[in-house]
Amino acid sequence: MSIEIDNVSRRFGDFAAVDNVSLSLPQGELTALLGPSGSGKTTLLRIIAGLERPDHGTVKFHGEDTTDVHVSDRGVGFVFQHYALFKHMTVFENVAYGLKVKPRRVRPNQAEIHRRVKKLLELVQLDWTAHRYPSQLSGGQRQRIALARALAVEPKVLLLDEPFGALDAKVRAELRRWLRRLHDEIHVTSVFVTHDQEEALEVSDRVVVMNHGRVEQEGSPREVYDHPANPFVYGFLGQVNLFRGRVSGGWAEIGGVRLPAPEHRDVSDAGAVAYIRPHDIELVEEEITGEGVIRAVVETVSIAGAVLRVELRHGLGDDLLHVEVPRDQPVAQTLQAGQVVYARPKQSRVFLQ
Amino acid sequence: MAFRFRQHSVLPGFGLTLGFTVFYLSLLLLLPVAALLFYTLQMPWVDFWATVSHPQVVESYKLSFGASLIGALINLVFGALVAWVLVRYEFPGRRVVDALVDLPFAMPTAVAGIALVTLYASTGWIGQYIDAFGVRIAYTQLGVIVALTYIGLPFVVRTVQPVLRDMAPELEEASAIMGASRFTTLRRVVLPTLLPALLTGFAMAFARAVGEYGSVVFISGNIPYTTEITPLLIVAKAEQYDYRGAAAIGTVMLVAAFALLLMINALQWWSTRRHTQR
Numbered sequence: 001m002s003i004e005i006d007n008v009s010r011r012f013g014d015f016a017a018v019d020n021v022s023l024s025l026p027q028g029e030l031t032a033l034l035g036p037s038g039s040g041k042t043t044l045l046r047i048i049a050g051l052e053r054p055d056h057g058t059v060k061f062h063g064e065d066t067t068d069v070h071v072s073d074r075g076v077g078f079v080f081q082h083y084a085l086f087k088h089m090t091v092f093e094n095v096a097y098g099l100k101v102k103p104r105r106v107r108p109n110q111a112e113i114h115r116r117v118k119k120l121l122e123l124v125q126l127d128w129t130a131h132r133y134p135s136q137l138s139g140g141q142r143q144r145i146a147l148a149r150a151l152a153v154e155p156k157v158l159l160l161d162e163p164f165g166a167l168d169a170k171v172r173a174e175l176r177r178w179l180r181r182l183h184d185e186i187h188v189t190s191v192f193v194t195h196d197q198e199e200a201l202e203v204s205d206r207v208v209v210m211n212h213g214r215v216e217q218e219g220s221p222r223e224v225y226d227h228p229a230n231p232f233v234y235g236f237l238g239q240v241n242l243f244r245g246r247v248s249g250g251w252a253e254i255g256g257v258r259l260p261a262p263e264h265r266d267v268s269d270a271g272a273v274a275y276i277r278p279h280d281i282e283l284v285e286e287e288i289t290g291e292g293v294i295r296a297v298v299e300t301v302s303i304a305g306a307v308l309r310v311e312l313r314h315g316l317g318d319d320l321l322h323v324e325v326p327r328d329q330p331v332a333q334t335l336q337a338g339q340v341v342y343a344r345p346k347q348s349r350v351f352l353q
Numbered sequence: 354m355a356f357r358f359r360q361h362s363v364l365p366g367f368g369l370t371l372g373f374t375v376f377y378l379s380l381l382l383l384l385p386v387a388a389l390l391f392y393t394l395q396m397p398w399v400d401f402w403a404t405v406s407h408p409q410v411v412e413s414y415k416l417s418f419g420a421s422l423i424g425a426l427i428n429l430v431f432g433a434l435v436a437w438v439l440v441r442y443e444f445p446g447r448r449v450v451d452a453l454v455d456l457p458f459a460m461p462t463a464v465a466g467i468a469l470v471t472l473y474a475s476t477g478w479i480g481q482y483i484d485a486f487g488v489r490i491a492y493t494q495l496g497v498i499v500a501l502t503y504i505g506l507p508f509v510v511r512t513v514q515p516v517l518r519d520m521a522p523e524l525e526e527a528s529a530i531m532g533a534s535r536f537t538t539l540r541r542v543v544l545p546t547l548l549p550a551l552l553t554g555f556a557m558a559f560a561r562a563v564g565e566y567g568s569v570v571f572i573s574g575n576i577p578y579t580t581e582i583t584p585l586l587i588v589a590k591a592e593q594y595d596y597r598g599a600a601a602i603g604t605v606m607l608v609a610a611f612a613l614l615l616m617i618n619a620l621q622w623w624s625t626r627r628h629t630q631r
Contacts, residue, residue, distance in 0.1 A: 051526055071529050078530045084523035088545040098531035101541070153531055 001062045001156040001189050002027045003048060008057030009213075010043055017043040018054070019213035025206070027062075028187045030180070032200035035210035036236065041193045042161055044210070048191065049159050050074045061156060074157075077150030077188075081162040083142045085134040091145050092130040095120055098153035120148040123182070140171040147179075151186070160192035164199065176203045197237045201225060209233050231273060231351045240275045241321055244353075247272035251291075252350045255316040258291040261350035271353040278324040280347040283310065283331050287342060294343040296321055301335050308332050312343065386607065393604045396597045404601045409577055410586055416494060417583040418609065421562035424501035428558045429551060432509025439510070440517045454511070457504050462567025469500055469572045492574030497582060500568045505558030512554035513547055520546055549625045556617040563610050 003025040010018040018040040025031050033041040046052040048059055050071035058067045066074055085094050095117045099108055108116065121127040124144040126137075134142055143163060150158060163179070164172040180203050183190055194200050200207050201221040208218040209232075217229040228234035235242075245254035250265040252258065252274050259274050296312035299320060303309075312321040321343060325332045335341070393401065404410070439451050457465065473480040473490040480491060490496045524546070528538040544551075566584040573580040583606055590599040 049530060051530070071526075072532050072534065074530075076530060078527065080523045080527065082521065082523065084521060084527040086524065086527075086542060086545075088548075097528070097533075097541075101528075101531060101533040101537050149527075149531070 003157060003189060003191070004060040004063070005044070005048070006058045006060070008044070008047060008054045008059065010040075010047060010052060010054050016040075016213045018047065020057075021210075021213070021215055022057075023208060023215065023218065025189060025191060027189055029205040030183045030190045030192070030203065031206045031208060032204035033191060033193045033208050033210060034195070034197060034200040034236070035216075036195060038212075039210040040213035041195075041210045043213075045159050045161055045191060045193050048157070049076050049078050051078075075153070075155055077153065077155030077158040079143070079146050079150050079158075079160040079163050081165045083134070083139075083146045083166075085142055085146055085149070087134055090131050090133055091121070091126070091137070092117055094134065094145060095149045095152050097149065116152065120152055123151070123185075124148045138171075139167045140175055143167065143175065144178075147182075151188075155188065158188045158190040160190065162193050162195070164196075165194075172199075179203060201237070209236060211236070228349070231275065234275045234349060234351070239278050239322060241278065241281070242319070243274045243276075243316055245272055245274060246270065247350055247352065252348075257294055257316060259345065259348045259350060260291075264350060264352060267352065272350050273353055274348050274350045276345045276348045278309075278322040279307070280345060281321070281323045282344045282346055283323055283325055283335070284342045284344060285331055285334070285339075288344065290344065292345045292348070294321065294345075296341055296343050298335060298337050298339045298341060300337060303327075308335065310335060312341070314343070389600055389603055389607065392597070392600045396601060400597070401601050404598045405605045409581070410583070410602060412578045413581045413583040413586050414605070414609070416497060416579075416581065417563060417606075418613075420494065420497045420501050420582070421559050421565075423498050424505050424562045425555050425559035427498075427502045428505045428509045429555045432506060432554060432558070433513055433547065433551060435506075436510045436513035436517055440514055454507050457506050462504065462565065463571070465503060466500060466568035466571035469496070469503065469568065473499065473572065491572055492576065492580065494573075494580055496572040496574070497569055497580060500572050501562040501565055504565050504568055505562050508557040508561065509551065509554030512550045512557070516547055516550040549621055552617060552621040552624060556614060556621070559617070560610060560614055563606070 003023075005021060005023040005025075008018055008021050009016065021040075021044060033044060035041045043052060047054050050066070050069060054067065058065050060066060061074075086097065089097070096113050099113045099116065102108075117130075118127060121130055124147060126141055126144055126148070129137060129141065129145070134145065137145065143166075147160075147163075160179075164175050167175065176199055179192075192203070201224075204221060206218060207221050207224050209216045209224060211232050217224050217233045219227075224233060225237050228237060234240060243254040243257075243259075245252050246269055247253070247261050247264045247267055248269045249267075250260065250262050252261045252264075252272050254274060259276075261272070261274075264270075264272070294314050294316060296314040299311045299313050301308055301310050304324075307324040307326055310323045310325060312323060314321050323343060325335070331341075396404075435454065439447060439454075470477070470491055472478050473483070473496060475481060475484040475489060475491065477491070480489075483490060488495070490499055520543070524542050525538050528542045529535075533541070564584065566582070566588065569582050570585055573582065573585075575581050575585055583602060587599045587602050587606075590596075590602065
């Protein structure tokens with residue numbers, strides 16, 4: 001089931017939560033709505049679900065207008081950030097709920113309900129919790145039950161609102177990989193909302209980056225990460241170093257440093273901001289010269305798993321330069337605070353101001 | 354396994370607070386109750402039985418407990434409704450309505466009783482219209498129910514309100530998304546969540562109604578065997594200097610009320626325990 005969103009807007013008083021958004025979400029794909037808080041991603045998800053009505057625009061499921069279809073007739077599955085499990089029901093009753101509340105003539109019989117709930121609980125690997133209450137489960141387990149419950153009604157569309165937001169880092173990482181595998185298994189058109197760029201890039205087939213109620217960019221994780229459409233997307237998808245300068249004839253001038261900006265070849269003397277990702281900078285101990293080389297002094301060095309995170313002071317501005325150095329590089333063995341090094345950007349991106 | 358009284362906590366003072374609690378409750382509750390029982394025990398058994406099983410008294414038990422039960426049930430339904438409206442909807446004057454709910458607590462019960470008579474007597478503002486249908490409220494058992502409903506109103510509203518306010522709207526949304534109708538959502542999701550609070554409010558409204566005197570005596574007319582409530586008989590006995598007889602009936606009420614409250618508490622304990630058991 002594909003989802004088409006046409007010119008959808010929703011205001012809350014003076015605040016435009018969703019501002020004229022059009023999107024097309026292909027069948028069977030897992031799409032991430034990514035954005036900072038207040039960017040309208042949750043409101044958009046709730047509009048797709050039918051929990052919120054758009055002021056303008058239409059939502060179509062597989063070409064069929066569902067804007068006026070009541071939430072209980074839409075056939076969507078929804079997973080809430082805080083699980084929203086029914087506390088007074090066991091895990092089994094929670095998952096069976098959607099089947100039990102069906103009108104009598106389409107309701108499966110007891111044995112069938114039993115069989116389907118058992119199958120779903122096996123799918124989320126929690127069949128042993130059937131007779132427990134939600135309060136007896138951990139956060140990660142509760143969210144998996146919530147997912148099983150959402151899937152019980154065999155939704156045409158699965159919507160997840162910050163599904164891992166309330167979980168701790170390790171469980172979160174595990175669960176998102178698990179969600180990816182689950183999606184590969186069941187292939188239901190899914191949309192999930194997140195403010196965590198890593199989560200969006202890792203799990204989804206498509207990423208829709210939102211800000212101020214608008215879509216900033218959409219595309220595959222690789223497209224949006226490697227070719228951000230604008231400074232917001234660049235900045236939001238990962239840590240960046242940012243330098244203000246001027247661009248002229250395909251080169252950006254920042255202090256005494258020149259960075260290539262071939263896409264602005266025809267521009268002469270315009271304000272610009274250059275973005276460099278921490279892992280796109282190479283550190284060299286011996287003095288080197290070149291267009292983009294920045295002389296800097298190491299301020300702090302800290303270990304972050306496979307990389308060293310280095311902060312450097314430099315002459316181009318007051319902000320520290322953030323660099324990530326793979327720990328297997330020779331330079332990583334000897335780096336220490338106070339040392340003078342030369343930073344060479346391997347890749348940078350210049351946006352006009 | 355040894356039973357552990359003390360538990361480590363950042364706020365010490367277990368001994369002091371428990372000691373005070375026991376002392377305070379003894380002074381305010383146990384002492385008067387014990388005095389009542391002690392006083393009753395001095396009475397010969399035959400006299401005691403004759404007093405408490407007198408037909409007039411037995412009729413009053415039926416009325417007192419029966420009318421209280423009906424009043425509390427009415428409050429259970431409509432109190433929940435009032436709480437729902439006050440929590441869920443924004444409307445002009447909501448705060449005023451919210452404050453009005455507490456009025457039965459604040460108003461002297463005698464004033465309430467006289468006001469009710471003025472309204473419901475067959476010449477009263479409301480009474481005259483109801484009278485046209487052949488229904489009488491003042492000076493009948495119906496009047497007793499009206500008075501007991503009035504004084505019990507705030508309890509259910511006030512116990513349900515905070516629980517309803519804290520209830521996540523996602524629960525109802527989740528239910529609706531899974532295809533449940535509004536009624537099903539109400540019955541299977543909202544009501545079970547509110548059940549412990551409803552039971553508490555019901556128990557309090559019931560207990561309050563059983564002990565009510567002031568507002569009832571005006572509207573009931575106090576006709577022997579029909580509209581006499583038990584507290585009225587106790588007062589009547591006391592006024593005739595029959596303190597023993599008053600104490601005997603008081604003891605019966607005390608035991609009955611306590612037994613009922615214990616039952617409701619057990620029900621409540623069961624309903625909360627059901628979904629938090631470890």
